[in-house]
Amino acid sequence: MIEVREVSLSYPDARRPALDRVSLTVAPGELVALLGANGSGKSTLMRLCNALLQPDSGRVAVDGLDACDESNLWAIRSRVGFVQQNPENQIVGTVVEEDVAFGPENLGVPADELRTRVDQALAQTGLTGFERREPHLLSEGQKQRLAIAGALALRPAYLLLDEPTAMLDGRSRAEVLGVLGRLRQQGVGLLHITHHLEDVADADRVVVLREGRIAYQGPSGPVLSDPDLAGSLGIEVPAMARLATTLRAGGVGLAQALPTPEEVGVALWG
Amino acid sequence: MRAQDLTFAYPAGGPVGSVAIAGVSLTLEPGELLIVAGTTGSGKSTLLRLLAGLLVPDEGVVEADGVPVLDRRARGQVAIVFQNPESQFFSETLEADVAFGPRNLGHADPPGVARAALEAVGLDPDVYGQRSPFTLSGGEARRAAIAGALALQAPYLLLDEPTAGLDHRGRADVIAALQSERGRVGVAVVTHDPEEFLGVASQVLLLVEGRMAYSGPVEALLDAPEVYERAGLQLPDLIRTQLDARAHGALVARIVFEPEAAGSALLAARTAYGHGAMPESIERVEGDSRSADGRAGES
Numbered sequence: 001m002i003e004v005r006e007v008s009l010s011y012p013d014a015r016r017p018a019l020d021r022v023s024l025t026v027a028p029g030e031l032v033a034l035l036g037a038n039g040s041g042k043s044t045l046m047r048l049c050n051a052l053l054q055p056d057s058g059r060v061a062v063d064g065l066d067a068c069d070e071s072n073l074w075a076i077r078s079r080v081g082f083v084q085q086n087p088e089n090q091i092v093g094t095v096v097e098e099d100v101a102f103g104p105e106n107l108g109v110p111a112d113e114l115r116t117r118v119d120q121a122l123a124q125t126g127l128t129g130f131e132r133r134e135p136h137l138l139s140e141g142q143k144q145r146l147a148i149a150g151a152l153a154l155r156p157a158y159l160l161l162d163e164p165t166a167m168l169d170g171r172s173r174a175e176v177l178g179v180l181g182r183l184r185q186q187g188v189g190l191l192h193i194t195h196h197l198e199d200v201a202d203a204d205r206v207v208v209l210r211e212g213r214i215a216y217q218g219p220s221g222p223v224l225s226d227p228d229l230a231g232s233l234g235i236e237v238p239a240m241a242r243l244a245t246t247l248r249a250g251g252v253g254l255a256q257a258l259p260t261p262e263e264v265g266v267a268l269w270g
Numbered sequence: 271m272r273a274q275d276l277t278f279a280y281p282a283g284g285p286v287g288s289v290a291i292a293g294v295s296l297t298l299e300p301g302e303l304l305i306v307a308g309t310t311g312s313g314k315s316t317l318l319r320l321l322a323g324l325l326v327p328d329e330g331v332v333e334a335d336g337v338p339v340l341d342r343r344a345r346g347q348v349a350i351v352f353q354n355p356e357s358q359f360f361s362e363t364l365e366a367d368v369a370f371g372p373r374n375l376g377h378a379d380p381p382g383v384a385r386a387a388l389e390a391v392g393l394d395p396d397v398y399g400q401r402s403p404f405t406l407s408g409g410e411a412r413r414a415a416i417a418g419a420l421a422l423q424a425p426y427l428l429l430d431e432p433t434a435g436l437d438h439r440g441r442a443d444v445i446a447a448l449q450s451e452r453g454r455v456g457v458a459v460v461t462h463d464p465e466e467f468l469g470v471a472s473q474v475l476l477l478v479e480g481r482m483a484y485s486g487p488v489e490a491l492l493d494a495p496e497v498y499e500r501a502g503l504q505l506p507d508l509i510r511t512q513l514d515a516r517a518h519g520a521l522v523a524r525i526v527f528e529p530e531a532a533g534s535a536l537l538a539a540r541t542a543y544g545h546g547a548m549p550e551s552i553e554r555v556e557g558d559s560r561s562a563d564g565r566a567g568e569s
Contacts, residue, residue: 037437037439038407038408038409038436038437038440039407039408085435139309139310139311140309140310140462163435166434166435167434167435167462168462169309169310169462169463169502169503169504170463170503170504171309171502171503171504172309172310174504195436195437195438234437234439235438236437236438239506239507239508239529240507240508240511240529242529242530242533243508243511243529243530243532243533243536245533246529246530246532246533246534246537247533247536247537250533250534250537251537252537252540260507261507261510261511261514262514264511264514264536265511265514265515265518268515268518268520268536268540269515269518269520269540269543
């Protein structure tokens with residue numbers, strides 16, 4: 001489990017702390033969504049979870065390993081993978097399999113196991129068959145899946161995802177979300193930063209940060225179906241959730257907080 | 271602005287594919303907002319650079335008010351805002367940064383123009399003018415960068431992914447700023463996610479591998495969703511829901527982009543639908559024939 005307990009952190013010269021007594025946990029197989037406006041502290045909190053940053057106060061531990069203890073850094077970073085917004089910034093290899101092998105190879109993983117890990121990571125991200133492809137010839141969605149494969153090759157128990165779909169078009173976004181859903185089923189714990197609540201509607205917990213503090217922690221349902229709550233949190237309610245709220249108010253029986261067009265069709269037209 | 275039969279290829283052997291743009295034509299009038307959409311690698315950003323005169327087409331011509339954009343006389347006619355423009359701030363104050371362009375163009379009153387431009391994007395010059403551009407939030411910084419382009423007072427404004435990376439308040443701010451400028455300038459917006467612009471745009475140009483897959487009004491594109499999907503893009507769920515209602519024979523006269531308005535329209539259509547035959551008495555919104563025809567075919 002990733003455990004963040006009562007952490008505070010201030011950047012030099014900032015008007016207020018970037019994080020103010022924030023606590024959070026991510027267990028294996030859990031999806032925890034992290035939302036909040038630009039500047040609310042999401043990325044700072046995420047960077048505490050793999051010890052890229054150290055808190056001024058409070059504790060961070062990963063599977064019991066204290067993240068403030070420098071001798072734990074490598075153990076923690078091999079347990080906690082990190083995927084950023086822009087896939088271009090994360091690709092280092094000249095062909096796909098080289099890129100995926102980069103991390104474990106650097107950690108001294110022997111050649112035969114390296115092959116297994118690369119093949120498995122490519123299979124998990126739907127990139128089998130692309131081994132010899134040059135990364136720049138991949139679509140954006142494939143590039144982001146490659147970045148995820150690179151993280152998976154280190155066999156992490158957790159993945160930190162900092163807006164992994166922000167630069168993707170609709171289809172690529174669906175591909176990446178599909179991969180993440182399967183990883184979660186396989187027991188990988190996910191901490192996912194996004195501005196799109198619809199990407200994480202099935203999260204175990206939604207955590208909303210506002211000015212460095214936790215403003216909401218709980219299921220996505222209430223945020224999706226209560227415009228006042230969402231508004232007070234500064235969260236954009238997805239269009240389909242707003243549509244569902246309007247239809248329910250008009251007497252349409254619609255159970256889902258975030259229905260698909262097909263589900264709305266069934267509710268409206270039978 | 272007019273572009274005729276543009277073709278452009280990057281040098282062979284480079285990292286990018288060979289032909290980037292092939293046979294693209296468009297017109298953009300002041301007051302219009304044009305969406306240039308397509309997946310990554312479809313040639314959107316290349317087209318924008320051709321329109322701005324930053325790339326020289328292999329064939330075809332781009333003119334702004336009758337003057338080729340590559341001509342010196344067209345200087346100042348077209349302003350472009352690149353992706354992540356806030357990385358290009360360099361002055362100590364926001365006002366100085368925005369005034370840089372008009373000063374370079376020899377404008378009589380650069381600070382005055384800068385203040386007006388900040389005002390236009392919703393950044394009060396008295397509050398923001400003396401602030402360092404490096405202390406702004408994401409949405410503020412993006413609007414400030416757009417102000418820098420507006421200060422050039424060009425009749426045509428081109429923007430590459432202007433809302434990427436912004437939270438919803440930032441995105442709403444940027445779209446509001448563009449809308450308030452529409453009366454004066456022709457705006458072309460490149461995006462891989464046209465959803466947020468469909469409600470405010472007048473025209474769409476879809477690119478697939480550098481070629482035009484569609485060029486025309488927004489409404490007509492929504493009547494041909496297969497074109498949109500062939501371009502590798504997904505129609506927003508809210509629009510698909512309304513198209514689905516039409517397919518069921520419900521009278522959805524006009525596709526709307528606001529969820530609450532769409533909900534009300536669907537509720538009204540359902541009431542009519544639930545009462546058996548679609549009553550002829552429901553008023554059709556002018557200009558729409560498809561839904562009424564579709565209904566007539568079924569009844």
